[in-house]
Amino acid sequence: MPHPYVLLSAAVSLDGYLDDTxxxxxxxxxxxxxxxxxxxxxxxxxxxxxxxxxxADNPRLLVNSPERRAARLAAGxxxxxxxxxxxxxxxxxxxxxxxxxxxxxxxxTTDRGAERARALGLATDVVPLGPALDxxxxxxxxxxxxxxxxxxVEGGGHIHTQLLTQGLADExxxxxxxxxxxxxxxxxxxxxxxxxxxxxxxxxxxxVGDVVLMRYEPTAPGTGPLPVAADHHWLALACELAxxxxxxxxxFSVGAVVxxxxxxxxxxxxxxxxxxxxxxxxxxxxxKVDPTDPRLPGATVYSSLExxxxxxxxxxxxxxxxxxxxxxxxxxxxxxxxxxxAGADGSGVLAAEGATVVVLPEYEEHAKAPNRHxxxx
Ligand SMILES: NC(=O)c1ccc[n+]([C@@H]2O[C@H](COP(=O)([O-])OP(=O)(O)OC[C@H]3O[C@@H](n4cnc5c(N)ncnc54)[C@H](OP(=O)(O)O)[C@@H]3O)[C@@H](O)[C@H]2O)c1
Numbered sequence: 001m002p003h004p005y006v007l008l009s010a011a012v013s014l015d016g017y018l019d020d021t022x023x024x025x026x027x028x029x030x031x032x033x034x035x036x037x038x039x040x041x042x043x044x045x046x047x048x049x050x051x052x053x054x055x056a057d058n059p060r061l062l063v064n065s066p067e068r069r070a071a072r073l074a075a076g077x078x079x080x081x082x083x084x085x086x087x088x089x090x091x092x093x094x095x096x097x098x099x100x101x102x103x104x105x106x107x108x109t110t111d112r113g114a115e116r117a118r119a120l121g122l123a124t125d126v127v128p129l130g131p132a133l134d135x136x137x138x139x140x141x142x143x144x145x146x147x148x149x150x151x152x153v154e155g156g157g158h159i160h161t162q163l164l165t166q167g168l169a170d171e172x173x174x175x176x177x178x179x180x181x182x183x184x185x186x187x188x189x190x191x192x193x194x195x196x197x198x199x200x201x202x203x204x205x206x207x208v209g210d211v212v213l214m215r216y217e218p219t220a221p222g223t224g225p226l227p228v229a230a231d232h233h234w235l236a237l238a239c240e241l242a243x244x245x246x247x248x249x250x251x252f253s254v255g256a257v258v259x260x261x262x263x264x265x266x267x268x269x270x271x272x273x274x275x276x277x278x279x280x281x282x283x284x285x286x287x288k289v290d291p292t293d294p295r296l297p298g299a300t301v302y303s304s305l306e307x308x309x310x311x312x313x314x315x316x317x318x319x320x321x322x323x324x325x326x327x328x329x330x331x332x333x334x335x336x337x338x339x340x341x342a343g344a345d346g347s348g349v350l351a352a353e354g355a356t357v358v359v360l361p362e363y364e365e366h367a368k369a370p371n372r373h374x375x376x377x
Contacts, residue, residue: 001136001140001143001144002140002143002144002362003136003139003140003142003143003168004045004046004139004142004143004148004149004150004151005149005150005151005170005171006139006151006153006163006168006169006170006171006229007040007044007150007151007152007153007169007170007171007172007173008153008160008163008164008169008171008172008173009037009040009152009153009154009155009173010154010155010160010172010173010174010175010189011028011029011033011174011175011176011177011211012028012174012175012176012177012189013026013028013177013179013180013181014176014177014178014179014180015180015181015182016188016189017181017183017186017187017188017189018155018156018157018186018187018188018189019056019156019181019186019187020181020183020186021183021185021186025056025057025059026181028175028177028179028211029175029177029208029209029211030208030209030210030211031209032208032209033175033208033209033211033213035065036208036213037154038063038064038065038068039065039068040152040173041061041062041063041081041152042063042065042068042069042071042072042081043150043152044081044150044151044152045077045081045082045146045147045148045149045150045151046081046082046083046084046142046146046148046150046151046152047061047081047082047083047084047151047152047153047154048083048084048085048086048151048152048153048154048159049061049084049085049098049153049154049155049156049159050085050086050087050155050156050158050159051085051086051087051088051089051091051092052156052158053154053155053156053159054085054092054093054096054098055092055093055096056156058096058097058098059097059098059154060097060098060101060102061083061098061101061102061154062080062101062102063079063080063081078103078104079103080102080103081102081103081152082103082104082105082106082146082148083098083102083103083104083105083106084105084106084107084108084142084151085098085105085106085107085108085124086107086108086109086133086138086159087107087108087109087113087117088109088110088113088132088133089109089112089113089116090107090109090110090112090113090114090115090116090117090118090120090122090126091113091116091120092107092117092120092122094120094121094122094123099122099123099124100123104125105123105124105125106124106125106126106127106146107122107124107125107126107127108127108129108133108138108141109126109127109128109129109133110128110129110130110131110132110133111128111130111131112131113128114126114127114128127141129141135162135163135166135168136166136168136226139151139168153169156187157187157188157189157190157191158191160172160189160190161190161191161193162193164190164193164195164218165193165194165195166228167196167218167220167222167228167229167230168228168229169218169229170217170218170229170232170233171203171215171216171217172200172215172216172217172218173213173214173215174189174213174214174215174216175208175211175212175213175214176211176212176214177210177211178210178211196218196219196220196230196262196263197220197261197262197263198219198220198260198261198262198263198264199219199262199263200216200217200218200219200263201216201217201218201219201233201263202214202215202216203215203216203217217229217230217233218230218233218263219233219259219262219263219264220261220262220263221234221259221261221263221299221300221329221331222300222329222358223261223329224329224356225356225358226358227331227358227360230263231300231302231331231358231360232360232363234257234259234300234302234331235302235304235331235332235333235360235363236363236366237255237257237268237302238254238255238256238257238268238281238302238303238304238333238367239255239304239333239363239366239367239369240255241255241256241257241268241269241270241281241304242254242255242270242271242281242304242305242367242369242370242371243255243369243370244270245270245271245272245273245281245370246271246272247370247373248271248272249373249374250340251271251272251278251340252271252305252336252339252340252371252374253270253271253272253370253371254270254271254280254281254282254303254304254305254367255268255269255270255271255281255303255304256268256269256270256280256281256282256284256285256301256302256303256304257285257301257302258285258286258289258296258299258300258301258302258327259299259300259302260295260298260299261295261298261299261300262295264295266288266289266293266295266296266299267285267286267287267288267289268285268288269281269282269283269284269285269286269287269288270284271284278313278314280307280308280311280314280318281303281304281305281318282301282303282307282318282321282322283314283318283321285301286301286321286322286325289325291325296325296326296327297326297327297328299327299329300327300329300330300331301322301327301329301330301331302330302331302332303318303330303331303332304332304333304334304363304366304367305332305333305334305336305367305371306330306332306334306335306336306344306346306347306357306359307319307321307322307330307332307346307347307349307350308336308341308344308346309336309341309344309345309346309348309349310341310344311341317346317349318346319346319349319350320349322350322355323349323350323353323355327355328354328355328356329355329356329358330347330350330355330356330357330358331357331358331359331360332347332357332358332359332360333359333360333361333363333364333366333367334363334364334367334368335347335359337375339374339375347359
């Protein structure tokens with residue numbers, strides 16, 4: 001089930017705190033950065049904060065710029081993004097500004113929390129998600145029922161920690177403010193948890209007034225059948241590589257990336273790469289990895305088209321090459337059509353030998369794009 005693109009947004013002090021312990025909200029950003037945040041909010045379909053932030057900061061979470069609100073309306077969008085909050089207890093102040101400003105609101109909670117929220121008469125839609133709150137279900141609900149494609153998450157630390165450790169955050173927008181808090185009782189951005197091994201990808205740094213914005217993407221593949229945000233990034237890259245293939249009337253254009261469990265890219269390849277007119281993408285990528293590399297058994301292969309199951313031009317199809325390399329997880333966008341081989345089932349070959357195959361159909365059109373001359377449509 002598709003999820004919205006999830007963007008985590010936060011500002012921290014030089015010593016890594018989200019706030020101090022005083023009664024008011026600590027202003028970490030300056031005017032230029034508040035304006036940048038306003039712009040990001042205006043780009044989002046929904047803005048989410050945890051109940052702890054609603055209680056501590058009493059935020060309104062509006063798009064403040066009239067021009068940005070007008071642009072949203074002109075584009076056929078609501079004037080304000082949907083406001084979303086999350087609470088297990090449902091115990092929130094009915095007078096909080098969150099409920100009484102901006103556009104639509106929704107509270108995701110537990111069954112018990114929903115009883116409490118309704119008893120309090122909170123001015124919001126209340127969506128119970130069962131005895132405990134499940135983030136995947138919440139994101140699926142936002143996508144399917146509320147039409148949210150881009151979700152901005154503005155804290156606090158408990159929310160950011162869960163979304164990042166569960167592999168559900170596509171991007172982290174972190175602002176570093178030039179001040180110290182120095183109080184160990186103050187809330188931190190990220191708490192303890194099972195974070196991805198390895199390094200995130202730095203995609204941008206930018207001074208904004210006296211703060212610095214850093215944007216990061218997670219890199220570590222998932223470990224089972226459930227996709228994580230980094231799986232989406234790597235599969236999108238595989239689809240982009242497919243577009244770089246020399247064109248052919250007799251073979252698909254495919255891109256592939258091999259990624260270690262800690263998010264390190266081991267190799268990439270595409271169809272007909274270099275001087276080999278028949279090489280396949282997965283074959284080209286795997287040929288660049290030392291077959292004794294101990295990271296291969298924990299690696300994931302991303303391929304824009306599912307690995308081939310039968311092949312005339314080489315002794316071994318790509319599904320076999322992947323299994324022989326020891327890789328046990330494959331993420332793909334597009335099941336192979338009957339264009340060249342009837343009933344090809346590379347996913348079945350992989351699964352029969354214990355590999356996990358994850359298909360993300362939301363990338364199918366991207367994978368097909370350089371192959372339109374072969375498949376039509
Ligand atoms: N600097 C910044 O950019 C920034 C941004 C936002 C917030 N902040 C600061 O962060 C602090 C608040 O952060 P916080 O970590 O204490 O609170 P939080 O993350 O905003 O909210 C935590 C609350 O959300 C609910 N919740 C979270 N995960 C849940 C789950 N899996 N199931 C059910 N309910 C769940 C619970 O509400 P219930 O208790 O109702 O069950 C929990 O107490 C404040 O000091 C605020 O100023 C700073």
